[in-house]
Amino acid sequence: MCSSKIHCSEKDMNTLLHFKQGVIDPSGMLSSWSPKLDCCQWTGVKCDNIKARVSELNLPCEFSLNLLELEFLSYLNLSNNDFKSMQYNSTSSKKCDDLSGGNPPHMCGNSTNLHYLDLSYNYDLLVDNLHWLSRLSSLQYLSLGGVHIHREIDWIQSVTMLPTLLELHLESCQLENIYPSLQYANFTSLQVLNLAKNNFASELPSWLFNLSRDISHIDLSQNKMHSQLPKTLPNLRRLKSLVLSHNYLKGPIPNWLGQLEQLQKLDLSHNFFSGPIPTSLGNVSSLVELILESNELNGNLPDKLGQLINLETLQIAENVLTGNVSKRNLLSFSNLKQFSMGSPALVFDFDPEWVPPFQLLRIRLDYMRDKLPAWLFTQTSLKYLTIEDSSASFEPLDKFWNFSSQLEFISLQNNTINGDMSNVLLNSKVVWLVANNLKGGMPHISSEVVVLQLRNNSLSGSLSPTLCHNNMADKSNLVQLNVAYNHLSGELTNCWNNWKSLVLINLGHNNLTGKIPNSIFLSNLRFLHLGSNKFFGEVPFSIKNCKNLWILDLGHNNLSGVIPSLGQSVKGLKLGPNHFGGNIPTQICQLRSLMVMDISSNRLSGPIPNCLHNITAMLSIYVSTRRVGFILHFSGFHIKIISSIRILIKGNELSYVDLMTVIDLSNNKLSGSLPSEMFMLSGLQSLNLSHNQFMGTIPQEIGNLKPLESIDLSRNNFSGEIPQTMSILHYLEVLNLSFNNFEGKIPLGTQLGFTNLSYIGNPDLCGVPLTKTCSQDENSNTTKPIGEEDNDDSDKSEVYSWFCMGLGIGFVVGFWGVLVGAIFFNRRCSHDYIH
Template sequence: MGASFATHVLFLLWFFAATFSLSLFKAESNISCIEKEKQALLIFKKGLSDPRNVLSSWSDQVDCCRWDRVHCNNKTGRVTALDLNGFQDHNKSLFSGVYGYEKRLGGEISPSLLELEFLNYLDLSYNNFNCTPIPSFLGSIGSLRYLDLSGANFSGLIPHQLGNLSSLRVLDLANNPNLYVDNLRWMSHFSSIQYLDLNSIDLHREVDWLQIMSKFSSLLELHLSFCQLDSLKPFLGFVNHTSLQVLDLSYNLFNHEIPNCFFNLSTSLVVLNLEYSLLKGKIPPSILNLHNLEYLLLLSNHLVGKIPESIGQLKYLKSLELWYNSLSGPIPSSIGNFSYLEELFLSNNQLSGTIPESLGLLSNLERLFIDKNLLTGTVGEGHFTELSKLKTLYLSNPLFFNVSSNWIPPFQLDFAYMSYCKVGPNFPTWLQTQKSLRVLQMSKSEISDKAPGWFWNWTSNIQVIDLSRNHIEGDISDAVLNSTVLNLNSNHFKGRMPQLSANVKELNIADNSFAGPISTFLCLKRNRMNKLIILDASFNLLSGELPDCWKDWQSLARLDLGSNSISGRIPYSMGSLVALQTLHLENNNISGGIPSSLQSCSQLELLDIGENHLQVTIPLWIGEMTSLMVLRLRSNGFHGHIPLQICQLSSLIVLDLANNSLSGTIPKCLNNLSALAKPDNGGSIHFGYLPYAYSMYVENLFLVPKKKQLEYFDNIKFVRLIDLSSNNLSESIPVEISVLFGLHFLNLSENHLTGAIPEKIGSMKELESIDLSRNHLSGEIPPSMSNLTFLSQLDLSYNSLSGRIPLSTQLQSFDALSYTGNPQLCGDPLPKTCTVEEEPSNRTPIGRTEDHSEKYSFYIGLGVGFAVGFWAICGVLFFKRTWRHAYFRFLDGIKDWVYVTTMVKVNWFLEKLRSCHLISERHR
């Protein structure tokens, strides 16, 4: 957006020049301001609220030309400018600080400003006028050339009276999202406008906005971002802009292709921003008309097709942003013609083929983003020949990175993202030439080598290192790690856990072969000064007991020591981890109980102590962990009742107590688990915020939603699960469970539950899996279960259910194994058919069955006979034309015969009546 910035600079230079000359006037001139204008300004001040005393110098005893933020003409003393921008402190220069709205100017803008007859500059931007309308009288200050009301919290209809400001050069109303227009025709008098910014204003009511804007022949910059515009289609006879340099139409709702003639808008365009505007179709070839273009931003749309090979003709381009579209085909080789190009963004498309070697000719290129495409082939030294200015490289694709072992790159990178590139099998030695590198990502890069001795010293100045999912070997017991974020997950590192400097905040060494007592790492003197926030050492060979050194690790927010060989008890001192959000200790040899000190971990959202040997009762205080969203205690030796206090966990979305020795009943109060009582798309469920940049850590959790263990990562937030299977729970399933409308997975199998399945279970319409097998449930399957349209897993086997399986597309889609072991159950998909006696809704008194059967047979036969007779005649007439014609000729003949016969009879009868009437007249 360089041109936009340049234009702003020109306006500001003009203003600073005026300010500088006026400040000299304030210091040296004896010219005083006009008394009428001074009183007008004092009235204006009186109507304003001024919590920072910005206008403290505005005093009746001081000449108004010496007031802060007031500028006068150095010859006439007339007030020409009011600079009340809310971003500047009254003792400092422009844009020195940002304050909250509550500390900015507000109140009422007085019409006394109309007394300032020579006011040409008015800036009230970034103040707080508390959603009041823009005063219409501002349109009567005819001398105004600069009006900035941006970000000042105005609302309502923009007054048409502003159109009277025919001398305006700059109008900025941006960032007042509560403003709207009913039309833009009032702008027709803006014959001198050069800078127009209506960002965030609702313009959707004006369908001819493009036609109106085209009449501003002097316009240099037009900003209409976030304006709810829905059409780019130009009108017939569209007139080219000859001066427009910056056009920003980003974040709108166009939802159609870019019209081919749109790029005839202005051949002088330097910046074109159409990002995030729902644009479709291909990039039109007419884009080449914009031969002066320097910044082309089409990112985050729905563009398809190839990048035109001829795009290289836009030889002045400095930034080309096409990422986050659906563009396909190769990267055009003409891209090497962009001799001024500084930024190339092609990420997140469907580009294929090889990377053209002409890319290496872009001598001014600083940022290259071509990751997350379908690019293949080899990237060699020739692709980087002239890239001496390259600072950021996003290359993540299935590419073969083929450079010699003694290659010295021409660049010094700050950021290198090369995950999924085949960099290996040897460790890349060229990395040690990079002295300014801050981020290195080479995850899944097929490196199968030992990390060289120089590597750990070299990393000491790098903030982020990700070498996960490779096959890197080495013993780093004596290494001192210094990077802020270090991810060595899924490699072959061994030895003791490494030492840490105080700079390290995230350490992920999961799925390696680190061994030895965990206490050696946690209680090491050097590590006690740590500021670690995330530690994941799961899936290693760590042993020994958890020590009492936790007071030295109070920054920890995520701790995962799962799947090791850690033994002993959970120490009471773990309660000192007051910042802890997630705790994984699953799949170890931990015994004893859960210490009550964990109550102090009030931010704890995930607690996983599954697959251990905790043979105690579930503590009652667990209900006080009100932030808890995931509680996984499966496969331990927990006994006793499920405490009612669990029902207090209103944020809980996963409750996994399976495979323990719990007894008693399922708490009826489970309906108090409010996070499970409403459907949720996951948007409101997230694990805690981490207060540092570059974190790449993803929480994980093993669950058994459908009889198969699955590992969840980011999608944990979408899971809603209750698993109480394989315990000794008894009595009935509480009907209250039916109000958990957001539940996805319910497993109560292998218990001693009795009674009926809750009648309203079908109201839990989000259910994907139900397992009630191997209990003692009786009665019928509730008909409401046929409403469970998302159900993909069902097991009701080995109970005492009876009656017909309700008919539905869903329930009949499961195989017979889902219902086996219920001898009194019948109907599809079981081989046992239902007799009448087995259908309670159709039972009739003994002795009446045969009568009903005969009556039904009679009606069925009658219906079938009618249908057969009807279609036997109509079907033949429909398909046989000759029969149809003969039939209708027959009907016509019958009609004529009936007509003639009827008329003859009627005439005969009327003649008889007439004769009788004459005879009677004679007798009289």
């Protein structure tokens, strides 16, 4: 802020006040922006102490851009907001109506002093072009990461017109054209280039390697390029950091990388590089970070890498390397801090007496056999340990668990530890022990533990040893507790009041029994999974205390009583199968954020409430966030807390992280006709009302549910004709109208050409695909008077059209089946999905 003796320019104050009038500020960030207070004292505003003009704006809240006519502004940070457009209503006579529409730069005020502009991570912001950048001739730092600029067909020309630009960040911009035929790009001052997470699919262009000789950093991580690196890199002898990770780059790693004499960081991870690791990399004595993990590299680890005496990071796990790794390969790395290694055919052959010259901070070891290397236990500075896919013995277990007590992060996955956990004390902030065949009772945890992930093991007994020791009262920091897919038994403990910080509880797929205690419904809880156990009785009224609950899964138990009243934040609700009875309460319509409503396979009766249209999350396919979760930030890493919910759709019960909009009321005793309000849910994707006692007709308004992918109305008492409007449901993949009282001809249309199984059990239905011919079709086959032949041809044409459309659908389904299958079995795609 400026000195109290300096007063803000009236021109700048008026510009900022005009800006405030056109913005949305739900957090009250701009509450201090009042004419009664000097604008240099406003929140987020910084003025030049000499000129008393606004020089910096740092505004982390939600509003639109309208500030480029502040002529002395040098720093503008509008990152991590929720911009939808870049509207600009100038307060001066020079009007710039819409920056996203490409108005001439001279209409946007004097912004030549702007040095720093950050609009990154405004994920809904769409910019048509970058022509407006040309006015910012003094710009040194530009970040548009996460901004959609794919409509800009010549983005490189716009950014190369900035002569002083030092850093350019265009990651996640949905760019597709990397200009493969361009030979030279005029980045005269560029030092940092980040084009990560775009849609580039050509070979790497010449211009990328013909930049200014002053370039010091290139970052192309997480793109979708499919080309090989070029054979030459002119003008890059002064390159200090080269990051090309998370691409589809292939071929051998070129030997010319060993000529980059000043290279300090080389990251080629998460690509498809093959062949051996080049021995020439040992010539780059300046290397501090060498990251080659997650490729298809083979052969031995070159001995020449031992010449990299300045190396602090060496990551080469997730490759297909062969041969032995011993102390000979690591002896020279006295500065090593981060190390990852492991391939199925790579053998760890370390002398048990060897003590390394380094002290690691992070280590990852995969595919180990026999024993853990003894030198691991000499690493007293270690904070992050990951071991995956290993059959090595962790014996003696007491020594290993005592060693792990120094760690902040421990991740053991898909190993064969086979240890009894009942006497183990876990002390790390993040404990991630998944699928290791851990046995015995539940471990003890200290108050340091924030994330406890023990799913997919063989733990048994009660939860009490972990949750009910007295020294934990009011000291717990535990946020996530996941012990799903174990063999836990007994009743739920009543010690939950000691764990008020819990946000996620997942006890699903165990053998727990008894009634659900009142104390489990904690005020901070967002995810509660108790499904696939043996709980019985009514759900306690204390569930109302969970005002922030997003996901509630009580399915596959023996619970009874009425449907419980819930907080209005619920997005996913799974209550079936159980033994809930009574009517569907109208309170369920107050859950405006609800996307998944599964109360199937219960004993519900009565009609469907006519207020379902109040569930606003189901009114549109464009729900603001389908993935419910949050991020825990730690020093040096972060953990995403994301929860899925199992949904039965299209005949398969799968876990969905990105929630679909689903109503499943099947297998109950519900009756009456379908309320018209149900067909106002124009975002609905799956509707299952099968095995009930519904009657009446299907209204024509069912055509309003255009996103529907699955409809099951089977085994009810529906009657009347199938509405023709169902033929416009273009996303429909599953249709079951069997065993009702429908009558008349099945409508012809691209989406109704399902098999006869979709319609059987309706004796008065006729037409394709059933074998029963409709009466009007039979009459059309008799001798017709002259002049009626055209009608016969019309009917034949109609059937032929249906046949052709059926062939078309078959081709499309077959094609996409092959494509999706290829994607599923593609190593990179499946790995990224699981990650």
